[in-house]
Amino acid sequence: MAYMEDFLAATGLTKSFDSVQVVNSVSFTVRSQEIFGLLGPNGAGKTTTIRMLSTVLDPDDGDVTIGGHLVAKESDAVRKLIGVCPQELALYPELSAIDNLVFFGRMAGLSSSEAKESAADVLERVGLTDRAKDAVRKYSGGMKRRVNIAIALMSRPQLLFLDEPTVGIDPQSRNHIFDTVLALRDEGMTVLYTTHYMEEADRLCDRIGIMDEGQIIALGTPAELKAQVGDADTTTLEEVFLSLTGRSLRD
Amino acid sequence: MRLVIRQALLLSFKDTRLFFKDRFALGFALLFPILFIVAFSLALGDLGPEDDQLRMAVATEEESGFSREVIDVLTITDSTGVDEWDPKDAGLALHEGRIPGYLLFPVDFTQRIFSGEGTEILVVTADGDPETEAVLGGLARSIGGRIGTLSLAARGVTELEGFGSLDLVKLGQLGAAPPSIVFTTEQVGDVEPFNASNFTLPGYLTMFLFFAAALGAEAIARERQTQTLERLLSNGVRRSAIVAGKMLASLYRGLIQLAFLWALGIFAFSIDFGVSPVAVIAVSVLMAVASSAFGVMLASLVRTVKSASSAAVLASLTLAPLGGCWWPLFITPDWMQAIGRLTPHGWANDAFNKLMLFGAEGQDVLMHMAALLLFAAVFLAVAVTRFRTVSAS
Numbered sequence: 001m002a003y004m005e006d007f008l009a010a011t012g013l014t015k016s017f018d019s020v021q022v023v024n025s026v027s028f029t030v031r032s033q034e035i036f037g038l039l040g041p042n043g044a045g046k047t048t049t050i051r052m053l054s055t056v057l058d059p060d061d062g063d064v065t066i067g068g069h070l071v072a073k074e075s076d077a078v079r080k081l082i083g084v085c086p087q088e089l090a091l092y093p094e095l096s097a098i099d100n101l102v103f104f105g106r107m108a109g110l111s112s113s114e115a116k117e118s119a120a121d122v123l124e125r126v127g128l129t130d131r132a133k134d135a136v137r138k139y140s141g142g143m144k145r146r147v148n149i150a151i152a153l154m155s156r157p158q159l160l161f162l163d164e165p166t167v168g169i170d171p172q173s174r175n176h177i178f179d180t181v182l183a184l185r186d187e188g189m190t191v192l193y194t195t196h197y198m199e200e201a202d203r204l205c206d207r208i209g210i211m212d213e214g215q216i217i218a219l220g221t222p223a224e225l226k227a228q229v230g231d232a233d234t235t236t237l238e239e240v241f242l243s244l245t246g247r248s249l250r251d
Numbered sequence: 252m253r254l255v256i257r258q259a260l261l262l263s264f265k266d267t268r269l270f271f272k273d274r275f276a277l278g279f280a281l282l283f284p285i286l287f288i289v290a291f292s293l294a295l296g297d298l299g300p301e302d303d304q305l306r307m308a309v310a311t312e313e314e315s316g317f318s319r320e321v322i323d324v325l326t327i328t329d330s331t332g333v334d335e336w337d338p339k340d341a342g343l344a345l346h347e348g349r350i351p352g353y354l355l356f357p358v359d360f361t362q363r364i365f366s367g368e369g370t371e372i373l374v375v376t377a378d379g380d381p382e383t384e385a386v387l388g389g390l391a392r393s394i395g396g397r398i399g400t401l402s403l404a405a406r407g408v409t410e411l412e413g414f415g416s417l418d419l420v421k422l423g424q425l426g427a428a429p430p431s432i433v434f435t436t437e438q439v440g441d442v443e444p445f446n447a448s449n450f451t452l453p454g455y456l457t458m459f460l461f462f463a464a465a466l467g468a469e470a471i472a473r474e475r476q477t478q479t480l481e482r483l484l485s486n487g488v489r490r491s492a493i494v495a496g497k498m499l500a501s502l503y504r505g506l507i508q509l510a511f512l513w514a515l516g517i518f519a520f521s522i523d524f525g526v527s528p529v530a531v532i533a534v535s536v537l538m539a540v541a542s543s544a545f546g547v548m549l550a551s552l553v554r555t556v557k558s559a560s561s562a563a564v565l566a567s568l569t570l571a572p573l574g575g576c577w578w579p580l581f582i583t584p585d586w587m588q589a590i591g592r593l594t595p596h597g598w599a600n601d602a603f604n605k606l607m608l609f610g611a612e613g614q615d616v617l618m619h620m621a622a623l624l625l626f627a628a629v630f631l632a633v634a635v636t637r638f639r640t641v642s643a644s
Contacts, residue, residue: 054485056641079487086478092265094272103265107258108486151482 007032007159007190008053012062015048022048024214025062030159035181035191037205039198041245045214046194047087050163053192054084066159080109083157085149087164087194093137097128097147100136105154115154122150125183127176142173149177159190166200178204198238208237212245255492262488262496266470267503279466280508284459285515291451292520307390308353310338316361321394333390345375351383352376354391364398385581389609448520450579453603456512457596458567458576460505460538464546465563467501471550472559480640494547494638498631501546505539525606530613534606537623538599544630545595551637575600579608595626 008030015023023045030036040046051057053064055075064071067081091100098119105115123129126146131139136147149165162181166174181204185191195201201208202222210218210225218225218240226235229243270276309325311318325333336344341353355373357363363370372391376383474480480493513535516522524531549566553559571577573587574596580588581604591597602619605611 051481051641056481056484076487079485082485084482084485086482088476088478090478090482092269092479094269095265103261104482104486106261107483107488109254155486 005032006030007067008036008192009065010049010053010062011064013049013052013059013064014061015045015052015057015059022214023052023059026211026214026216027062028209028216028219030190030192031207032190033185033188034206035185035193035204037201037208038192038194038211039196039201039208039241040194040211042196044211044245046211047163049211050084050161050192050194054082054161055079056084080155081158082161083152083155083159084161085152085163085165087167089144089148091136091144091147091151093144094135096133096135097123097139097150098132100147101151101154104151108155110155118154118156119150122153125153125180126150140170140173142169142176145169145173146177146180149180153184157189159192160184162191162193164194164196166195166197174200198236198241202237210241210244218244255489255495258488258492259495259499262483262493263499263503266497266500270500270504276463276466280459280463280504281511284455284508284512287455287459288448288452288512288516288520291455292448306350307333307387308336308341308344308350309333309356310336310341310353311356311360312338312358313356313360317364317398318356318360321356321398325394341375345377348377352387354387354394385579385608393610446521446523448516448522449607450604452512452516452520452522453607454576454600456509456516456535457538457574457599457603458571459512460508461542461545461570461596462563462567463504463508464501464542465549465567466560467497467504467543467546468550468553468563469556469559471497471547472553472556475640475642476556478642481642484640490638490640491635493640494635497550498543498547498634501543502539505542506536509535509539523607525608526610527606527613530611530616531603531606533613534599534602534616534620534623537620537627538595541595541599541623541627541630544627544634547634547638548630551634551639554642570594570596573597575604579604592622595623598622598626 006029010029011027013023013026014021026045026049028036038046038049048057052059052062053066053071055071055078058072066078069077069081071078092103095103098116101119101122102112102115105118106112110118119132120129123132126149128143128146128150131143136144139147145165145167149162152160152162166177169177178200181191181193193201193205205222207219207221208225209216218228220228222237223232225240226232226237229235229240270280309322311322313319322333322335326335336350336353338355341350341355344350345352353375355375357370357373360370360372372395374384374387374391376387471480483493484490517524549562550559553562574580574591574594575583576596580591580597580601583591588597591601598619602616605615605619
């Protein structure tokens with residue numbers, strides 16, 4: 001696949017909470033129309049990094065450029081380019097899927113008719129058209145995850161942040177999400193994807209950055225990372241991950 | 252600015268929709284207060300005008316004079332609920348528990364009025380009977396206010412027409428003041444001091460308005476935990492729009508509570524807004540504004556859903572008694588009344604008591620309205636400066 005220029009560039013990102021340094025001078029780029037995986041054990045700093053990239057948190061130090069806009073100075077322009085699917089189910093369970101989508105679409109600046117049109121499109125994409133009017137609380141875990149992703153697609157973003165989008169769901173829903181993400185990439189969307197599941201990263205990601213203790217400790221294609229610790233054909237990404245981050249428990 | 256208003260309105264409409272879908276929230280905000288109001292109105296012995304009306308006793312030490320005129324008017328029909336007693340008999344009846352209290356006009360009442368020295372009407376009650384004291388106090392206050400007006404008019408007319416003595420009927424005929432029967436009956440009827448719901452309903456309305464708003468902090472904390480607020484922020488929603496939207500939603504809920512509970516009070520409990528219903532409504536609306544700002548401020552001060560729940564319950568159950576929601580502040584010691592003034596509940600309840608129990612007019616509670624507005628401004632300032640969209644975890 002022929003990649004275009006870098007769509008996202010993070011340089012020296014640093015963030016501390018209550019004197020604990022959570023992210024320490026993180027730098028990486030995400031190219032246009034690629035799926036970039038951010039892997040790391042619990043507490044590695046992935047979610048904090050995504051929060052800084054998606055304009056929610058201000059970094060203590062460092063810069064982020066998205067689509068040519070500096071996040072610190074042009075956050076409004078950046079917000080028009082991005083869609084964020086948080087790790088939690090960031091939606092209203094008492095409302096139906098369509099009402100959730102229309103609400104978030106309108107909050108993102110779409111008119112009522114645009115929001116309804118976009119909601120119908122994304123519901124079809126995530127396979128929930130038939131259940132669109134049911135309250136989300138009645139959905140299965142996998143369906144809720146798909147609504148969570150659908151909301152992020154409402155404003156047709158150029159860069160999609162997916163923060164552990166497949167946690168706790170069945171294989172069918174997971175596969176559906178994989179297919180959706182790959183289709184979005186093929187249509188020209190750039191995706192930054194964080195996950196705990198190595199086989200997921202291996203299957204989806206064009207390039208991967210492995211984070212540990214607030215730093216990027218390895219960066220490359222899955223094949224390049226595997227080659228760093230053994231035979232690229234026989235080594236799994238999980239072996240790479242454990243080799244780089246160690247086997248000690250992180251929770 | 253237009254963007255912020257649009258976002259705030261969208262957010263507040265969505266939250267209001269969620270409120271109507273949440274049976275617990277609806278029950279807590281609208282039905283729970285009714286249980287308290289019914290229970291405490293019954294406990295205080297009167298639930299409406301169909302129950303036995305409290306009879307008021309009045310006595311005068313004057314053989315003739317102005318107080319006699321007043322008593323004649325007060326006792327002209329049975330519907331006024333006022334009986335004339337001999338001062339000695341009234342004292343004895345109070346001592347024996349046959350009457351809860353009485354009004355006593357002193358022997359020099361007329362003389363002091365016309366000499367311009369000022370006089371007093373004594374409210375005599377048994378110890379520990381604040382309800383009777385409030386009722387008789389309201390009557391004394393209304394008599395005093397009207398006598399002041401009439402005596403002024405009387406002196407003016409006397410000078411102009413050369414009358415040598417006071418005659419209320421003649422004054423009425425001259426049009427210098429409305430007929431005395433009309434003014435007395437209206438004043439006593441409008442104040443409706445006999446209905447216990449006139450005190451319990453505003454008290455519990457105040458308590459549950461703030462309680463529901465405080466519990467709104469829990470919902471905001473939950474949205475922070477589920478990253479919904481974070482998602483809104485990354486969607487281009489302004490932080491100020493989130494704060495305004497949350498406060499507006501809480502305000503709508505408060506206004507719905509007010510409309511529902513006041514309407515219920517009027518139609519089911521026969522409460523009376525007194526002589527200035529507009530002032531009661533104005534105080535209510537300002538209280539809703541202060542409570543909504545209070546809820547958002549609470550959300551900005553807590554970190555987790557659990558701490559939001561605890562803070563809401565603790566704040567509500569502390570501020571309600573301190574602010575006179577459970578018992579009238581005017582029966583408490585001065586130091587407790589002073590503490591009550593540190594709470595918005597205290598100002599709101601004092602205003603309601605003045606308007607609905609003691610026949611005060613709108614201008615008498617302007618300071619209360621200003622205090623509620625000040626509380627709202629302070630709460631909002633704290634909310635705006637401390638509001639966080641991202642969970643600490």
